[in-house]
Amino acid sequence: MYNLTLLSDGERTRIELDKQAAYTVWKVKNGKVGYEAFAELINNIDDDDERDFCEKSVTKYKHQMGVN
Template sequence: MHNLALLSDAEKNRVELDKQAAYSVWQVKNAKKGYEVFAEIANNISDDDEREFFERAVTKYKAQMGVA
């Protein structure tokens, strides 16, 4: 068990980006949103490293959830 309050702001942001990636893949898998949701979120991330982290997380969750 981890206390998320003890994480740095950067680490907290990565946790949030990972959650957004998982949720967006879930939305696509369940036909709640189209694939454009990934670009919409990524385009709103100004930091290149954070955007890349989000995109890697989307790839990870697509594989886990069986989304092509």
């Protein structure tokens, strides 16, 4: 078990971005939202490194869940 409060702000942010990416891909796969949800998620991230990380997470989950 991990205590997430012991992580740095950057690490906690990456965990949150990864969760948001997974949830967004799941919503698209299940027809809850359209593909525009990917752009909305990515475009709402100001930090370049965080945006890049989130894009990679979206790509990872799209591959895992079979979303094109």
